[in-house]
Amino acid sequence: MALWQVTDGLMTEAGVTVYSSGCIGERNATYEVARYAPGFVLVGDDSGGRGFLLRADDPASAVFSSDLGDLGPEDFEVESADFASWIAGLGR
Incomplete structure (x- = not known):
């Protein structure tokens, strides 16, 4: 994805985090995405318990x-x- 070519992850002032390329695997393993949401990849969260896939x-x-x-x-x-x-839209 183009984002990771420009920056390796980010966090907005509102607390939305887009994971760095080095962190995505660990986050997906921690939340067992392959088990509970096969075919999806977790790419970030809102710092409040909601993930983005x-x-x-x-x-x-x-x-x-x-x-x-x-x-x-x-x-x-x-x-x-x-x-x-x-x-x-994250910058708004």
């Missing part, structure tokens, strides 16, 4: 959010139609 096999994936204690995809909410739009 993308479909792992879709470069044009929407950005989804979910409570990190309940990673069932049936409960995911769409935050943005795509990653680039979501990132652009």
Whole structure:
């Protein structure tokens, strides 16, 4: 993704964190994403218990959010139609 070519992760003033490339694997293992949300990758969180996920096999994936204690995809909410739009909206 283009973001990681520009910066290796970020944290907004509002507390939204986009994980660094070195942190994504550990976060996905910690929250057992492969077990509870197969086919998704956790890319960040809101510093309040809500995570942000993308479909792992879709470069044009929407950005989804979910409570990190309940990673069932049936409960995911769409935050943005795509990653680039979501990132652009974080600064607002």
